[in-house]
Structures are given as C-alpha cells and as structure tokens.
Amino acid sequence: xxxxxxxxxxxTIQEQELHIRKALDNGIKWVQVRWKNAPENELINxxxxxxxxxxxxxxxxxxxxxxxxxxxxxxDGVHLGLxxxxxxxxxxxxxENKIIGGTANTLEDVLQRLNESCxxxxxxxxxxxxxxxxxxxxxxFEGYQKIVDGLREKSIDIPRIxxxxxxxxxxxxxxxxxxxxxxxxxxxxxxxxxxINELKKVMI
Numbered sequence: 602x603x604x605x606x607x608x609x610x611x612x613t614i615q616e617q618e619l620h621i622r623k624a625l626d627n628g629i630k631w632v633q634v635r636w637k638n639a640p641e642n643e644l645i646n647x648x649x650x651x652x653x654x655x656x657x658x659x660x661x662x663x664x665x666x667x668x669x670x671x672x673x674x675x676x677d678g679v680h681l682g683l684x685x686x687x688x689x690x691x692x693x694x695x696x697e698n699k700i701i702g703g704t705a706n707t708l709e710d711v712l713q714r715l716n717e718s719c720x721x722x723x724x725x726x727x728x729x730x731x732x733x734x735x736x737x738x739x740x741x742f743e744g745y746q747k748i749v750d751g752l753r754e755k756s757i758d759i760p761r762i763x764x765x766x767x768x769x770x771x772x773x774x775x776x777x778x779x780x781x782x783x784x785x786x787x788x789x790x791x792x793x794x795x796x797i798n799e800l801k802k803v804m805i
Contacts, residue, residue: 602720602721602781602783603630603631603661603783604782604784604804605629605630605631605783605784605797605801605804606632606633606635606663606763606783606784606785606786607621607624607629607631607632607633607785607786607787607790607797608633608635608665608733608765608785608786609621609624609632609633609634609635609636609651609787609791610635610787610788610791611636611791614639614643614646614647615794616634616646617634617647618650618651619792620794621634621650621651621652623680623794624790624791624797625654625655625658625660626793626794627795627797627798628797628798629660629797630658630659630661630802631660631661631663632651632655632660632661632662632663633663633665633702633785634647634648634651634662634663634664634665635665635666635680635787636665636674643718643733644667644670645670645673645674646668648664648667648671648676649674652674652676653786655660655677657804660746661677661678661700662676662677663677663678663679663680663700663702664675664676664679664680665679665680666679666680666681666682666685666771667679668681668686668690668691668694669694671695671699672694672695676699677699677700678695678699678701678702678720679691679695679699679700679701679702680701680702680703680704680723680753681702681703681704682703682704683703683705683706683710685737687717688701688703688714688717688718688719688791689717692718699719699749700720701719702719702720702721702722702723702763703717703721703722703723704722704723704724704725704728705722705723705724705738706724706725706737706738707748707768708747708748708751708752709753709784710724711724711748711760711762712757714760715757717746717758719760720761721760721761721762721763721783722750722760722761722762723763723765723785724740724745724748724762724763724764724765724766724781725737725764725765725766725771725785726740726766726767727739727740727741727745727764727765727766727768727776728741728766728767728769729766729767730766730767730787732745732790739766740766740794742772742775742779745762745776745779745781746779747766747790749762749779749780749781750764759780759782760782761783762780762781762782762783763781763782763783763785764776764781764783764784764785765784765785768784768785768786768789769789770789770796770799770800772784773800773803773804774803777804783804784800784804786791786800
C-alpha cells in the first residue's frame, strides 16, 4: 500500500480536477476524492473524471464518504469518517477486493477500526488544519505516541496508520519513528504539488 495519500481540495469542480491532475503529474499514486458540500451531479462528474485520470496514471482512486458512488464508478475503494456508513455495510456493497479506510481520533477509535477490519486508518489531526470543518481534538506527536504505545501494551500489531491534519515534510521522520505507516496530505500538495517527490523520498 502506498505511504503517501493526496486528499483532494477545491471549491469548484474545475479547482478539484486541476489539483488532482497536478498531483498525478507530479507522481502521486493515491488520490482520495474529497469534496464536502458539493452539488451531487458535480461530485459524480468529478469522481468519474478522477477515476479515469487515476487509471491513466496507474494510481489508486478512493472516494471519501460515498459508498454507492464508489461502487457506481468502480473506484478502488472508499474512506469513511466516524459518522459515515459502517465498514461492514461498505464491505457488503463494495465486495472483498476494494479498499476501505476509516478515520480515527483516539485509541478507542483505532480499536474499533481494527475490529471492523479496515484496510487502513486515517488517524489525526496531527495539528490544527483549516481543511476540515468540525475538527477532532488535535493529537500532536505525543497523541500518536500514546496511541501506538496503547496498542503495543495490548500486544496488537500496529496497523497501517496514516497521519493526517497539517502534516509537513519535516514531520515525516518523527511520525515514522513512532510507528506511523504513512501520511495523508491535502493543503501542502495542493499548494505545492512539486513537493510530492521530496515527500516520497523520506517515506521509504
């Protein structure tokens, strides 16, 4: 599984598509299409475009929240927030071979996600980010360390956890030392798509 995920950004379908194209042009191999409060027909259109683009670039295309839409366009999978449909339900709709990721903010959330057999966990936020409305409590590095320690105390293998929420290039080494598998990046890649190469270099 790729260690670097790009979460799309943009207020219009044109912005979204442009940012996804730039990320793909600069070597991203995993795109999560995320467009909150989008008009439904435009969201469907964007997801169809994104799936097509990701196929051309041999990249993974994940749809945020919308399980039926992910099925309709045959995306590679779906990412579910804590208040979205259940992983179990998504698995029934999408089948065994699709990727299902889930959001977490606490050790309890991580344990819940493990119980649900998520393929990966987006754990965060690392720090404050303006990208997300209704932000969960900020974890900081100490928060990640506590959660990883909590898993180790229970003798649970550390799952594929992706740090999310204001992650920068300088954070990656510290996160990897804690035991975090990868990072999900939105704002940084949107503003500076050429940074993808540097991010990938430190993630080996």
